[in-house]
Amino acid sequence: MERNLKLTVAYDGTNYHGYQDQPGLKTVEGRFKEALEATFLQEIDLKSAGRTDKGVHSQGQVVNFKVDTDIDLGNLPRVVNFNLPPDISVLGVQVVDQDFHARFSAKAKLYRYVIYNGRYRNPLYENRACFVHFPLDEKKMEEALKDLPGLRDFGVFMGRHAVVKDTYRNLYRVDVKRKKDLIVVHFYGKSFLKNMIRRIMGTSIEIGRGLKDTNTLKRALESQDKTYLGPTAPAEGLYLMRVDY
Amino acid sequence: MERNLKLTVAYDGTNYHGYQDQPGLKTVEGRFKEALEATFLQEIDLKSAGRTDKGVHSQGQVVNFKVDTDIDLGNLPRVVNFNLPPDISVLGVQVVDQDFHARFSAKAKLYRYVIYNGRYRNPLYENRACFVHFPLDEKKMEEALKDLPGLRDFGVFMGRHAVVKDTYRNLYRVDVKRKKDLIVVHFYGKSFLKNMIRRIMGTSIEIGRGLKDTNTLKRALESQDKTYLGPTAPAEGLYLMRVDY
Structure with a gap:
């Protein structure tokens, strides 16, 4: 069978x-x-x-x-x-069911981005977290990230070589938690554009360092102007945690 | 200088x-x-x-x-x-100070033992936790481990090839926490015998599985009879977390 x-x-x-x-x-x-x-x-x-x-x-x-x-x-x-x-x-x-399809049946995905914000590199987070040795203010990051959720055109955060026509995505929730040297950010949404989370996080890290204003993500979204953005945050901090059906 | x-x-x-x-x-x-x-x-x-x-x-x-x-x-x-x-x-x-000595000046050490108690192996805990796929009852483990703290002869838990005459050690505190698939046990004490924590944990895991009674660690201590013990738990779950001076 x-x-x-x-x-x-x-x-x-x-x-x-x-x-x-x-x-x-x-x-x-x-x-x-x-x-x-x-x-x-x-x-x-x-x-x-x-x-x-x-x-x-x-x-x-x-x-x-x-x-x-x-x-x-x-x-x-x-x-x-x-x-x-x-x-x-x-x-x-x-x-x-026979008609279940891992991609098309998915209702939402949960991603986690982990920053190790210690002063010096730590072997136990090697390849498992993004290491940022500058002190980060996670409250500023949280303030900036709270502007994101909603059904919006996230095209400004899409990777350069991605070919997608419809760049609207429905982002349900973003939350930021710090536990000692770790900053953990969760993104829960219907689906995501290529590099979207890493681009959002790269800019958020610059906000946390105080290099950019807390309204930077909002401005980038409204203007669709990539010059607002920081670098793309490294892949090693990103985890696909769950897919909901 | x-x-x-x-x-x-x-x-x-x-x-x-x-x-x-x-x-x-x-x-x-x-x-x-x-x-x-x-x-x-x-x-x-x-x-x-x-x-x-x-x-x-x-x-x-x-x-x-x-x-x-x-x-x-x-x-x-x-x-x-x-x-x-x-x-x-x-x-x-x-x-x-000139007379500080990393070993002799130490007042206490904190160790952590991490068990990944998921049903199947998990790449992100590979080499970083002890994988036990049998369901463990952490309440039983906690009950057994609460008998340990004190200034006692822990010789029964010492590795076979260790050469130490005085096998009394002062164990201040043991605590057990579960968070989903992870069971984390902390040991805080003045100092520890070779393999002591791994032998205690190996036996505790058998207690958590229901293979041994919750009074097994106590009996082993009282009788100094190694036949009460389970195998030595693997090294990969053990972390030296802190040394206090």
């Missing part, structure tokens, strides 16, 4: 050229497909909730595929994980 | 044969001494608060050494870090 399987996948993106499969490059999707094909001994047509950039991590990427198998689902994650390297793993599995 | 410098050192212990220098092996101490000698261009006699095992991490190892230098202390961590690999770094520096 052909079943439509939904899997939740975690990965450390450090050693991959992003999620999406590309010929000749080591990608999470490519590696994951190999593991599935080794498990089911058949070709797998994999759908994924989203493409994460090179270096971005996941605790909640969702994929689905249809497969004719009688394998016990309780064992499936362990079997697939056995075929995966230590930096990718399946966290859960579910049988879903 | 010869100054006595106290440095706080963080490391990811994954790729080292423990902290303590050993001929022919890659150790944190050996690598750290090299970086100091490259910085100061002289031989450095390094004292350290404690020796951590192979695979154990640190966010608060303390070392000290005397050096004749006029280097600006504000720059020192960055200069030393420049000579260190990404998995070791200096987090802070202080000038201390």
Whole structure:
């Protein structure tokens, strides 16, 4: 019987050229497909909730595929994980309706951006957080970021080489928390443009340093003028945490 | 002018044969001494608060050494870090009294043991936490661990090849917290025997699984009978967090 399987996948993106499969490059999707094909001994047509950039991590990427198998689902994650390297793993599995599609059925995504704001670099946050050694005022960052939520044209924050015509996105919520040396920002929205969160965060970091005003994100949105923006924040601080259906 | 410098050192212990220098092996101490000698261009006699095992991490190892230098202390961590690999770094520096000794002046140490109690392995806790996929009851673990604090003979928990005559240690406090899939246990005490925390944790994990009674640690202490104990918990869950003076 052909079943439509939904899997939740975690990965450390450090050693991959992003999620999406590309010929000749080591990608999470490519590696994951190999593991599935080794498990089911058949070709797998994999759908994924989203493409994460090179270096971005996941605790909640969702994929689905249809497969004719009688394998016990309780064992499936362990079997697939056995075929995966230590930096990718399946966290859960579910049988879903035949028309479920990891990308098109998604209602919302939760991303986390982590800044390690210590004075000196810390080995335990190496490749796992964006290291900023200048003191950051997270209250200023919070003030700037509260202007973002809503259904808006976020085109100003889109990566240069992205080709999307409709740059309106619905951002539901942004929140900022500091715990000692860590600043953690959550973005919850319907979907996101390429590089959108990293561009917002790069500018927010300059706001937190006091280099830009707290109304900078608002002005960038209103004017669609990229000269308001700071650099794109590094990929290593970004995590896809959850996809809601 | 010869100054006595106290440095706080963080490391990811994954790729080292423990902290303590050993001929022919890659150790944190050996690598750290090299970086100091490259910085100061002289031989450095390094004292350290404690020796951590192979695979154990640190966010608060303390070392000290005397050096004749006029280097600006504000720059020192960055200069030393420049000579260190990404998995070791200096987090802070202080000038201390001539008679300060990282080991003998220490009043207490804080260790953290992290268990990732998810159902399947998670790449982001790889080498950074002890992975236990059996459900653990942290309340049982807490109940068992509350019997430990005090000035007691902890000899039953000492590693087999350790040579220490006085096995009494003063353990001030143990606390257990769960946050979703993570169980975090803190041990705060004057000093610890070799493998003591990992042996306590190995047994606590069996208590949390329901394989041993909650009075097992107490019985082991009272009888000094090692047959009460479970296996030694893996090094990768252990962090030296802080040394107090």
